[in-house]
Amino acid sequence: MAEPVLSIRGLRKSFGALTATDDVTLELRRGEIHALIGPNGAGKSTLIKQIVGELRQDAGEIRLRGEEISALPAEARARKGLARSFQVSSLASEYTVLQNVVLAVTGAQGRAFGFLRPALSDPSLTGPARRALARVGLGAREGVRAADLSHGERRSLEVAMALALEPAAFLLDEPMAGMGPEGSARLTELLSGLRSEAPILLVEHDMDAVFALADRITVLVYGAVIATGSVAEIRAHPEVRRAYLGEEE
């Protein structure tokens, strides 16, 4: 079998007596959307933070394309090809939509030390940035300040910035949160096509989206993985139904 793009083994993280991540092992394979679900407080965000490098794990390893990355700072992991979107939109709010994405392209090119040429008149930056914006449907909004965007547009901009990084793997933390049904549907379609470019680890509360998109699902409860499997397997899993879906049939 092909090597997984992102591989997490035996990851542990505690905050005092609270075990936020309890021996989590997870694989993100080529071409898949892997949904990470779990009730509030299950440790999804803590797990994502360890993968992107915002938090350091207590034990375990994180490999991206076979390479151990868990000692690297967040920016180095991003350069290795890990693109994340934030759970709460995190943008350069004084910048326009285009400037935000140009910033991401600058990072992707690894060349932030250009001093003389205006970034916005450099087609090697604006070209990929505009393509990413067009894909998320923000093409007509490139001159608007990020602070003036609607909530849904901000979520889309997050995704556009991840796209602009042309990463090896996407980590999308609730990309649909708070989006209207129309935006949600559009994003679902986009993500569905995206998996052939790079696999997606998707944290999402919208179960319709998860069941529509995911190839595999991992269920996290109290920091531990209680099940991993296909959509059908997870739907049928008794423990999952009890712990998470809350059904009592």
Added chain:
Amino acid sequence: MIREPVLNALILAALLLVPLGALAMDEPFLITLATKVAIFALAGVGLNIALGLGGMVSFGHAAFFGLGGYATGVLASHALNYDPLMTEPFQIEGTTQMLVHWPVALLLSGLAALAIGALSLRTSGIFFIMITLAFAQMIFYFAISWPAYGGEDGLSIYVRSEFPGLNTLDPIQFFAIAFALLALALGFSSLIARSRFGLALQGARQNEARLRATGIGPYRIRLVAFVISGMITGLAGALFADLNRFVSPAMLSWQTSGEIIVFVILGGVGRLFGPVAGAGLYILLEHNLGGLTEYWKLPFGFLLLAVVLFARGGLIGLLAGEKRDG
């Protein structure tokens, strides 16, 4: 509201026309005041790269201003005393050439900014402010206690340094030098602000986590900006020493750091011409209010308070409105 580029052009024109008018009316003191504005503005342009673009509130830029001043003072005093700067392992003579003073000032303040920045930038917020202040104070006390170059009394430069083809003792010609350097620094600053580097630097100010997520480490970006910032302020210091023909530890004092911050805040933080407007207003008030009362800093304090409370964009923001990017 005036469009910001128009306002900038007006400010630059005013700074150029005042000394020219003073020349026509034979008012050399006004020319000297305008030169002072240009030099303070240059110091502010330097700080504005760290403070305005990068959000790094440095309370230690007097260190770079003073080091630039001492670069000029030390080199010139050796030259004027026919006393080599060093003899072992090889002989280095002093010089009265600005074209040598400036690179030395740039190098010295750049190295100091590299060392101070490398340590200070590991912190942020109030700690960054305090650590930059502490470093500047260290250099201040070093200058006071080192007798070789005048210690507390400072160091006189008997003859203003030379520039090829110009008579620097003529106030208007010295003004021209200061004005040209200010214009260059403003041009450079404007390029930087719109470049990839400037985009990343201002991105680091707005949202550090976002910058990391795009693969850009904020530390190196900020450090480079801090060094550029310190160098420009250091260059201003070299000119200031020549303006006064005198260098003293006062240039290194925390009051000087505060004044440079005031130029930037008064004119508009992060606005290209903010430091020029701020330094101009400061000198104008110092000259006029200072003529009325020794305690002119009291009303000045209220003005500064009003700017901070009601006009965050400073003078530029008041006249040109909110900052527009791109």
